[in-house]
Amino acid sequence: MVRQLLFSFALLVTLGFFAFTSLRIVRFFRLTQPAFRVTDFGKRCQVMLKVAIGQTKIFRQPVTGFFHALVFWGFCVIAFGSIEMVIDGISGADKSLQVLGPFYTLITASGDIFALLVAISILLFLFRRIFLHVRRFEGIEMKPVSHHDARIALTLILLLMVSLLGMNSGTVALQRTTGRELAGTYPVSNFLAGLLGDWEPSALGAFTETCWWTHILLIFLFANILPYSKHFHVFMSVPNVFLSRLEPLGKLANMDSITREVKMMLDPAAAAAFTGDAPVSRFGVKDAEDISWKNYLDSLSCTECGRCTSVCPANLTGKRLSPRKIMMDVRARMKKKGPGLVREGASFSDGMALIRDYISEEEIWACTTCNACAKECPININHPSLIVDLRRYLVMEEASAPGGIKGVFNNIENDGAPWQYSPEDRLLWARDLEMNTHQPAGI
Ligand code: SF4
Numbered sequence: 001m002v003r004q005l006l007f008s009f010a011l012l013v014t015l016g017f018f019a020f021t022s023l024r025i026v027r028f029f030r031l032t033q034p035a036f037r038v039t040d041f042g043k044r045c046q047v048m049l050k051v052a053i054g055q056t057k058i059f060r061q062p063v064t065g066f067f068h069a070l071v072f073w074g075f076c077v078i079a080f081g082s083i084e085m086v087i088d089g090i091s092g093a094d095k096s097l098q099v100l101g102p103f104y105t106l107i108t109a110s111g112d113i114f115a116l117l118v119a120i121s122i123l124l125f126l127f128r129r130i131f132l133h134v135r136r137f138e139g140i141e142m143k144p145v146s147h148h149d150a151r152i153a154l155t156l157i158l159l160l161m162v163s164l165l166g167m168n169s170g171t172v173a174l175q176r177t178t179g180r181e182l183a184g185t186y187p188v189s190n191f192l193a194g195l196l197g198d199w200e201p202s203a204l205g206a207f208t209e210t211c212w213w214t215h216i217l218l219i220f221l222f223a224n225i226l227p228y229s230k231h232f233h234v235f236m237s238v239p240n241v242f243l244s245r246l247e248p249l250g251k252l253a254n255m256d257s258i259t260r261e262v263k264m265m266l267d268p269a270a271a272a273a274f275t276g277d278a279p280v281s282r283f284g285v286k287d288a289e290d291i292s293w294k295n296y297l298d299s300l301s302c303t304e305c306g307r308c309t310s311v312c313p314a315n316l317t318g319k320r321l322s323p324r325k326i327m328m329d330v331r332a333r334m335k336k337k338g339p340g341l342v343r344e345g346a347s348f349s350d351g352m353a354l355i356r357d358y359i360s361e362e363e364i365w366a367c368t369t370c371n372a373c374a375k376e377c378p379i380n381i382n383h384p385s386l387i388v389d390l391r392r393y394l395v396m397e398e399a400s401a402p403g404g405i406k407g408v409f410n411n412i413e414n415d416g417a418p419w420q421y422s423p424e425d426r427l428l429w430a431r432d433l434e435m436n437t438h439q440p441a442g443i
């Protein structure tokens, strides 16, 4: 009974803190702008199964992709055991899901094997982070805190796997010593239990209990640390892939406000229908409150893996632009300004903005909108759409653009084309050509 009370208290504290964090994030989402309507659920499920569950984009780098996929699939299987631990902890039962029969055997066996595979993968990832200086983990946006964050999360996952294997091995060894029936199958722990062969039943019981508590408390701790770290993608990546933009990458979203203006110019009669609309408060994106919910979801899901930056032609040719930094800046800006906006409303200002204070104009204009970053991102984050919206603000509200582009804008405005020629001169190139003006027979 004391055990159940202690467990319930720990669970309540965990859920309470998690609810507090979730509420804070939901409030930030409320500050954002509409993006697109979520439809095509069948197609979204397909994309989610292929990209998120199948990890297909991760496999573009086959070796690291393989180990990352092992960790992801391992988490999915092991989560089943964690749910059972919560049920056991509240009810005081032992292995309460064994009623599932053969399915339970399958899940416990695969969970035990995955625990070892995940532990090996994490050890390799830690080795790579500490001893191999992988280029895509470096960059102006990768401060020491980013590296510490990654190492802490990897270490926590390793401890989770070690405590899980310890708990399973203790259970198997205890069953061998006492002759009790064992629920589930544990191929790896069967082997590890041999190392505990000489232990007294009381010592085995204490060891198993310690591993059980260590494992579940680490899960509680991990769940509450994740939202404050880059490893939030553990929760966010699957929903983010489900909510991917389904349109072709190169298609730019129209701005509704501009479309409306154009329609009103072309059809003055339609203007009456729009007179009740509220004035547009902002063209494009200047600060945290102008981004769409999808931009913010993208930023929370970003795992800082650097795959996008590693294929960005602007970055590869020495420009300041790093698509990973754009996502990290959005997340940091909302974290900084969000609480003030929630507290004081839209009038809140801290004298800074996403543009210039976080993302420079140089970065914004270095983008070629090639979409290589969006194509490479393993969780379908779309950077160019946000970069274009940042440009839209600069051009439409500040008339700010690099000199060459300003010339193009002037030409379009004055001559109806990007080139500096009068519309009357447009056909001069054909002046001396002999034109066949005879109609072919039969037409
Ligand atoms: S779209 Fe822009 S940010 Fe993305 S890879 Fe191309 S140049 Fe880089």
Ligand code: SF4
Residues within 6 Å of the ligand: 301, 302, 303, 304, 305, 306, 307, 308, 309, 323, 324, 327, 376, 377, 378, 379, 381
């Ligand atoms: S945007 Fe995507 S590819 Fe780039 S760092 Fe984040 S998760 Fe990795």
